[in-house]
Amino acid sequence: ARDHLRLNHPSLWKRWLDMEDRQTSSKPKLMPGQQVINSFLLQKDEASRELVLREAYDRPRHLQALLALCARRRLPLNAIEWPELHDLLLSANPEISGLAQFSRRTFTRALVLNYERYRQILQNNIQEAIGDIHISTDMWTSPARKAYLCICVRWISQDYQFKHGMLALPQVLFSHSGEIQAAIILRTLKSFGITTKLGYHTGDNATSNDTLLIELSRSLKLEFGIDYDPTTHRIRCLDHILNLALQAFLLATSKEALKAALAAIEETEDTDPYELFSAYLDVPVVEDNPASIRAHEQAQRRGGKVKAKHKGFEGWGATTALQKLHNLAVWLRNSSIHHDRWIEAVGITLGIDNDTRWSSWYHLIKRTTRKEREIKDFIDKHPECDNFRLNGVEWDTLKRTERFLSVFASGTLWVEGSEASLSQSLTLMDAILTFFEDQKVYPISSR
Template identity: 40%
Template sequence: MRHITANFSLYQSQLKAKLQSAVSKVHISSDLWTSPHRHGVLAVCARWVDEDYQPRRALLSLPEIRHNHSGKHQSRIIFSTLNIYDIANQLGCHTGDNAASNDTCLQHLSTRLRQDRNQINWDPKRHRIRCILHVINLSLQAFLFASSREALQAALDTGSDITGDELYKPFNFILNDASGGDTTNRPDHMEAQAEHPGGVACKRASIQKVNLPPTSDNKSDNTRRGGWIMVPALRKLHRIGLWLRNSPIHSDAWDERIKLRLGIDNDTRWNSWHRMIDNLIREKAASDNILTSSDWDYLEKTHAFLQPFMSTTLWAQGMTATLSQNLMIMDILLRHYGQKKELYEAEETHDPLMLHSIDMGWFVLDKYCIIWGVPYLRNCPSP
């Protein structure tokens, strides 16, 4: 244990020297994370340009956060980390997600820096960078789940004078809870994608004795998901994923027949819907009897539409991501929305359901650009 502590102190002192010799500001990112053993930790990372003009990054601290995850508590930990490395005077921007606690954290951090002996003037709004991947994911949620433009406008209007999760929460509430799983009020064009009576269960027999899950409405499931419950193809796909995950017998039978794990959608895992659809389409020949032709048509169109979002998400993360690159990504995605809208407006390829989804996603992406200003600081945290 003594040797571990000595090594830690040695490496920490070396990192401190590198940070203090930086020729740029030291930009930080922070993110709360829960370990598989249910321990809450706060990762604090740094990016800077060293004396050889090479970009560098490092993990500064990874303390456990117990009992209190408030922004004020996070600010104390970040401030302590800055003092340990003696880089408060070099602090540049902070990158984080849209959680309201990040706004609170930076406000308290600014106060602490101002009250410090060096009286550092650090503007929490000017130095706030929002994760572009969260914006992309929000736009995709609107594409997949939103039922009305008016609902999105109401959510955005609610947060017109605020930032972070204070805007994000009402938006998500409308997407996930407003419909309450009630499919009776869905738009008329969604009826074209109406579920076949009996759903997946009526075509289950041909997958070699694999009993697929029924698609009868489940109140708790509907209440949790709200938006996608209006799209039968997504509802079926989600329930198949749950059915496979909940039993090793089911997953073994699926693996033997389909030979490719389907996966499961996840609200906090970017592109999880694309991966699920992609896995199913890759083995369509083996699983063609699971869904109706209308379901397959919708999933294939959705898969093609989501592909650029998958690519840009991968491009926008990691060590090589830059602000200028992210501006290009926003332009690419807005252009993608426009091109697909023209495609599905054409008479020979007209699709009201896709047009509705495109309108929802495009609306959100465009509104975020307006709310935050163009250009605005955008990047992805990499704790």
């Protein structure tokens, strides 16, 4: 403002300077060590400001915010001692340096008390549920290679609202058998006081879930006299069933392999039919899954004929277009230099297909077709990629495959998540079956 006044209004600037000089000359001269009363008023104002800022600090609210931050964002407990987090807080209120600190012991104790309080609220809500209480469970392995059993619950509240929550996430040591899981689930149900209201169980298609429900049924009968049918109350994972249909489309290496897989699941009694179907289609064995290992061993014992390829029939994954795309994805993943050049030219990470990862082929093809022009330019400029070059027919094959797989990808998303219900299953299966019938009119492209 002063510069504007000086440059654009010189007459006003001169008058302002004269006024400043007169005010300065009129100020009383002070003796050495003497202060004007304004300095005391400023000190008092500063003290009042510090007091106001300190009183504005809400320590219990700060503790609750830290608890939520660490619990929901999975931060380590020593996060409360991070100097960066403390500096962030002081930037908002610099007067609480000595107030806004918690020991790790205090924080851990508060975390336990907070968990127990919310657990009691959840227990009260579940016990007031209308009708049965349904559970879903699944094993999960952490990045630290520790196994946990996630136990979730669904119920209808007193005001007829759909509710869901997580009951427990206990660590499972040494064995992941159905018997061990059943004991953990029963202990959890008893701790929440909802054993007598147990409804359906939703889980994946692992054989261990059969054992789990059989053992749970036996325990409920012995301890509570409850008749719980393990077969009637089991709901299988629909997404996994959809994935089996995709395996037949993408991975079946011959008609014989597909027929053997279908015949095997009709004859088997001691092996999980879903795992056996995957084994006959040569899906990679799942580590730490006894059912998957057992199914692959049984498929091998029943003969190698199922692996013999038939010239007139191969899985869709054996088409030239998908083979070239897979090889390109592997080439990019095997070298950071290749990847850097690719990102600079194309602008997206291509990813890679994975036989055990749902919709991975769909997402790989979708990214590829969205960047058709950039990928063609990249291959033209890099002779070492000539083996990955796709012709017009192969690009058309990718686009048709994307359209086909998109139904499975969207269907998988539709029946997963907290808002999905069992009523969607028949609708989805009918829609996919109709889609299959419609696709029969398209000729098989040359490979």
